[in-house]
Amino acid sequence: MEFHIALEIALQTISVGLLVGCTYGLMCVALGLIFGIMRLINFAQGDFLMLGMYFALGLVTWLGLGALMGVVPAILTAALISVPVFFAVGWLLHYGLLSKIGTGRQNLTEGEIHQSQLIMTLGISLVLANGSLMVFGSTPASINSVLASQAWVLDPFGNGDVMVFLNKGRVVAALIAIAATLAVYLLLQKTDLGRRLRAAADNPLAATYMGIDVMRSHRLTFGLGLGLTALAGVMVATYYPFQPYVGVDFVIIMYAGVVLGGLGSVMGSFWGGLIIGLVQQLSTLVLPIQLQSTTVFVVFLLILLVRPQGLFGRMVERA
Numbered sequence: 001m002e003f004h005i006a007l008e009i010a011l012q013t014i015s016v017g018l019l020v021g022c023t024y025g026l027m028c029v030a031l032g033l034i035f036g037i038m039r040l041i042n043f044a045q046g047d048f049l050m051l052g053m054y055f056a057l058g059l060v061t062w063l064g065l066g067a068l069m070g071v072v073p074a075i076l077t078a079a080l081i082s083v084p085v086f087f088a089v090g091w092l093l094h095y096g097l098l099s100k101i102g103t104g105r106q107n108l109t110e111g112e113i114h115q116s117q118l119i120m121t122l123g124i125s126l127v128l129a130n131g132s133l134m135v136f137g138s139t140p141a142s143i144n145s146v147l148a149s150q151a152w153v154l155d156p157f158g159n160g161d162v163m164v165f166l167n168k169g170r171v172v173a174a175l176i177a178i179a180a181t182l183a184v185y186l187l188l189q190k191t192d193l194g195r196r197l198r199a200a201a202d203n204p205l206a207a208t209y210m211g212i213d214v215m216r217s218h219r220l221t222f223g224l225g226l227g228l229t230a231l232a233g234v235m236v237a238t239y240y241p242f243q244p245y246v247g248v249d250f251v252i253i254m255y256a257g258v259v260l261g262g263l264g265s266v267m268g269s270f271w272g273g274l275i276i277g278l279v280q281q282l283s284t285l286v287l288p289i290q291l292q293s294t295t296v297f298v299v300f301l302l303i304l305l306v307r308p309q310g311l312f313g314r315m316v317e318r319a
Helices: 003-038 045-062 065-069 071-096 110-136 168-190 192-202 204-209 214-236 247-261 266-285 289-306
Strands: 151-154 164-167
Touching (some): 003 045, 003 168, 003 247, 045 065, 045 214, 071 214, 151 168, 168 192, 168 214, 168 266
16 A cells, blocks of 8 residues: 555544544543532433434424525534523423432432432433433434535645545534533633632532532533433434434543543543543544444453543542
8 A cells, every 4th residue: 555545544533533532522522521520320311412413404404404505504503402492491300300319318319319319310311312212213314414525625845745534524513512612611711600610510518608509519410411412413413324223333432531621520530531532533544334332341341540630630539
């Protein structure tokens, strides 16, 4: 194989890994936010990603928004609307279900409450996946968009020997993922609300004594986490076919990214997802595509052997 052909394949693979990794990063940030502040393992996270995909399909295709204003503007509108809609869903779920666990039971420890909440999210996951199967059917769906079928062409060396093709759907998804991640970072680090959320994560009892409503902070966190997950789902739907059980394909990646980035480190979760995307794509250069996931977890385990707290986490970091 000629050098310029090998170089083109390598650069193409790296670019795809970076673009896919940015979207993975947003998914991991959403999950890391919930775990970092609430200490809640949400088994239903992948199912809300799936609902975000069907939400986009519903607005663009079923409600005719794509025909009315064009597919691409409709997708961007769905992305914008998905965050407040799923924020409200998360708020109501926490208010109506998760916050009720342990209410009136003074003898339950924090760990026992979290265990019950974990089981509750598993139940929610089963309801959402099987309910979606009944409503939407098992046939894979997709959003027909020019974003998925067109690409920008880069000539990195200016001589035409090496060309890199960037899928427009993945590029837009990556840019939105980066913007959303930066917004979360600024929220947590630069605003009074972010300081209250971090205080509720670091020491809920001390935060309560300081006048912070910890339960309300958790409710905001859960709503924001689901909103970001739905946003990622809308963007992935522009280039990835989906069905009601697609969440299983992504939830494993989410947890691997959160642990790899550092448990409790919200921003480290983004880098964890980015690394997983890169490893997943680079593995195809030397291994069959069926071993992508295997390669990811081999690298994942090797890194944790050296850094048990994750690449960007600290033993005491909470959010």
